[in-house]
Amino acid sequence: MAKRNGGGMDPFGDGLSRRSFLGVGLGALAGLTLGRRLAPLAFGQAAVEEAKSAVAAGRPAARAKSVILLWMWGGPSHLDTFDPKPEAGDAYCGPLKKPIETNVAGIRISELLPLMAKQADKYSIIRSMTHGNSGHESATYIMQTCSMPSDLSYPAIGAVVAYEFQTGKRYTGPLPPFITLTSSPGRFSEAGFLGPNYRSFTTGGDPAAKEFNIQGLVLPHDMTDQRVQNRQEMLQAVNTLGVRDKNDPGLSPMSEYQRRAWELMRGEAPQVFNLSTEPEELRKSYGMNRFGQSCLAARRLVEKGVPFVTITSGGWDTHKENFEQMRKLSPVLDAGFATLLSDLAARGLLESTIVVWTGEFGRTPKIDPSPPWGGGRGHYGDCFSVVVAGGGFKGGQVLGSSDGKGEKVKERPVYPWDLSGTMYQLLGIDINGKLPSSLGGMAASVMPPLPPGTKSGGLLKELVA
Secondary structure, eight states: OOEEETTEEETTSSOOOHHHHHHHOHHHHIIIIIHHHHSOOTTOHHHHHHHHHHHHHHOOOOSOSEEEEEEETTOOOSTTTTSOOGGGOHHHHTTOOOOEEOSSTTOEEOTTOHHHHTTGGGEEEEEEEOOOOOOHHHHHHHHHHOSOOOSSOOOOHHHHHHHHHHHTTSOOOSSOSEEEESSOOOSSOTTGGGOGGGSOEEOOSOTTSSSOOOTTTSOOTTOOHHHHHHHHHHHHHHOTTHHHHTTOTTTTHHHHHHHHHHHHHHSSHHHHTOGGGSOHHHHHHHOSSHHHHHHHHHHHHHHTTOSEEEEEEOOOOOSSSHHHHHHHHHHHHHHHHHHHHHHHHHTTOGGGEEEEEEOSOEEOSSOBOSTTTSSBOOEEOSSEEEEEESTTBOSSEEEOEEOTTSSSEEEOOBOHHHHHHHHHHHTTOOTTOEEOOTTSSSOEESSOOOOTTOOOOOOOGGGBO
């Protein structure tokens, strides 16, 4: 998780506050933070070249170019969103007894999602997702990495996509290949054994604010070009390592990292995050809130070719007063998600952009009315819903089903690795390809080996167009 230090947000978790940001000088920060993200991996250039060859030789044809992951931190209730069960009675559905028809015959979703009901032809609902784990930390790891916990810390899907796209030269843009809006999901190491160079760039800030201040990217308003040049010259003057750069293979990349970091801060990146250039009506359609404007920012990022964008939405851990919270959260989700799908489709981007909506698990189908929960729902990893769209996924489909009370998978169980394997194939990533382990070489596979006895429902062929 990003930490606070001296009042400033530190998206890299290094304890570097805004005050120290200005104190050390922007050029130094470029070398110490963004430069770190631009550095080659620690396992060496030989492994990188081997990875390039493997990708070039075995990568399937790509349908998708980008992924937008809508991460509902805390775990949303499937009964209150995409798998309503009014017939189960008050003990399960509570006051949400009138699910609405969508624009696809036979598909009903929560009455709290009227805008999503009009977009059902663009997405498919998986109503049989399961992994059986109901702990935040372990379930987050399972859903983000699509692997079971083991001695080897696997990277999140976003880190794998960033690695594959960069080593395969499929993405060479100036923006980081893996970006999170606006706060880290936390609870696990998203880069895993790939190392810190493949961590997500977490923006911080609030895209709904008057100014979306991206941590580490946006220069202070009084930082003129002349002041920037003066600071760069000062940094060069005091940088005693600079005299060794040309002859030291371990230090020679430093100037290149700084150059690219400065280009990132002063180039198009700040403009990508400048949402004020969008039509006001469109911004309002997304919702003038953190989640809605993050969805708009994500659309702008995939337009620029960024391979993986995560949007983190909190508040879904509804142990207490579940229905009160759902009435607050659902309109925000509805506007942002529905407008994202329609906007991507209108721009011809949905066919090349995978959109996934999920949390770490679902919530207990049976409501807990006892104090202090007051009608809350607990953690539930046995059966929950996931929504997928775009990038080769069909729209207007339902895969799998839960039983009459939403407690168990009834038909076609889907496991996290079934989802990730399908996503990798749509992205043109060889699921049998290799990844560099933390000790170097190419020892780990893209698809993690499943522990003995772990089940799989198979790739989601039913949902691939």
